[in-house]
Amino acid sequence: MKYFTQFESKELGQELIDLALVYKANPLLDQLKGQGKRVGCIFLNPSLRTRVSTQIAAQNLGMEAIVLNMDKEGWALEMQEGAIMNKGTVEHIKDAAGVLGSYFDILAIRAFPSLTNKEEDMTDFIFGQFIKYSGIPVVSLESATRHPLQSLADQITIQEHLSGKRKPKVVLTWGPHIKSIPHAVANSFAEWSLGMGHDLTITHPEGYELHESFTKGATIEYDQAKALQDADFVYVKNWSAFIDYGKILCTDDRWMLTENHFRNAPEGKVMHCLPVRRNLELSDEILDGSRSLVQKQAENRIYAAQAVLSKILG
Numbered sequence: 413m414k415y416f417t418q419f420e421s422k423e424l425g426q427e428l429i430d431l432a433l434v435y436k437a438n439p440l441l442d443q444l445k446g447q448g449k450r451v452g453c454i455f456l457n458p459s460l461r462t463r464v465s466t467q468i469a470a471q472n473l474g475m476e477a478i479v480l481n482m483d484k485e486g487w488a489l490e491m492q493e494g495a496i497m498n499k500g501t502v503e504h505i506k507d508a509a510g511v512l513g514s515y516f517d518i519l520a521i522r523a524f525p526s527l528t529n530k531e532e533d534m535t536d537f538i539f540g541q542f543i544k545y546s547g548i549p550v551v552s553l554e555s556a557t558r559h560p561l562q563s564l565a566d567q568i569t570i571q572e573h574l575s576g577k578r579k580p581k582v583v584l585t586w587g588p589h590i591k592s593i594p595h596a597v598a599n600s601f602a603e604w605s606l607g608m609g610h611d612l613t614i615t616h617p618e619g620y621e622l623h624e625s626f627t628k629g630a631t632i633e634y635d636q637a638k639a640l641q642d643a644d645f646v647y648v649k650n651w652s653a654f655i656d657y658g659k660i661l662c663t664d665d666r667w668m669l670t671e672n673h674f675r676n677a678p679e680g681k682v683m684h685c686l687p688v689r690r691n692l693e694l695s696d697e698i699l700d701g702s703r704s705l706v707q708k709q710a711e712n713r714i715y716a717a718q719a720v721l722s723k724i725l726g
């Protein structure tokens with residue numbers, strides 16, 4: 413495996429889940445595997461979980477992880493081919509990525525979408541530039557369109573809580589927010605849930621349809637109560653409109669889950685990638701109650717990253 417940027421196949425997904433669970437039981441099993449190797453973790457945007465869990469994962473494999481907060485510490489990057497750099501940008505991506513490619517064995521990158529340039533975001537343009545010019549294996553720490561390490565951790569968490577069910581009912585529900593939020597987590601969760609063979613229902617207000625390349629095969633249900641009926645796993649996430657790109661069309665707080673929403677899904681577990689805005693996106697009573705799997709998801713980020721780095725190391 414050279415790139416980990418999206419869901420590839422059910423076989424690879426299951427292999428990574430199984431390997432992650434082996435590492436969870438014995439984190440230092442392969443502590444010499446990455447000795448003498450370096451992973452560069454390049455952040456163009458903020459992070460808590462992704463940054464720390466990837467560092468721990470690398471450390472568990474004996475690798476050195478070097479973090480560069482490019483948004484705060486690096487030179488302002490020029491992304492456009494042929495640009496005359498007489499404005500704010502200082503270094504071209506082709507020079508920066510080439511240098512980073514010579515410093516590291518694996519490059520891990522976080523690059524959020526603009527939410528204003530739909531075409532550039534949809535093609536993961538910035539991410540593609542790093543892949544093109546670094547020449548080394550690349551791991552996504554969240555791109556404009558996907559967050560595969562989060563999705564792998566989510567699938568590990570679902571597998572751990574299946575309680576014997578072979579085909580759980582999984583619901584992805586939109587939750588309210590005051591900011592314009594990327595689609596990456598929702599896209600990726602849908603892509604991985606469908607890819608791993610789950611029965612997926614997606615519920616959101618009208619106008620919040622995700623791109624069909626991520627949701628083909630899912631049931632789209634605009635009535636949240638109907639969608640939640642008999643749910644085994646409910647994944648809460650806000651995203652901005654995709655068709656009316658980056659816009660906030662609804663802030664209706666009736667979409668925020670409380671215990672009341674689980675009348676017809678008594679066993680339903682609740683998931684969220686974090687960070688979460690409490691009592692806006694998701695209520696305290698859910699987050700602090702027994703349904704919540706959010707801390708377990710965050711813990712599993714370590715083993716998801718460890719499995720991926722290990723697979724790339726070979």
Ligand code: CP
Binds near residue numbers: 554685
């Ligand atoms: N879930 C997640 O990616 O968290 P961070 O943004 O804190 O890394």
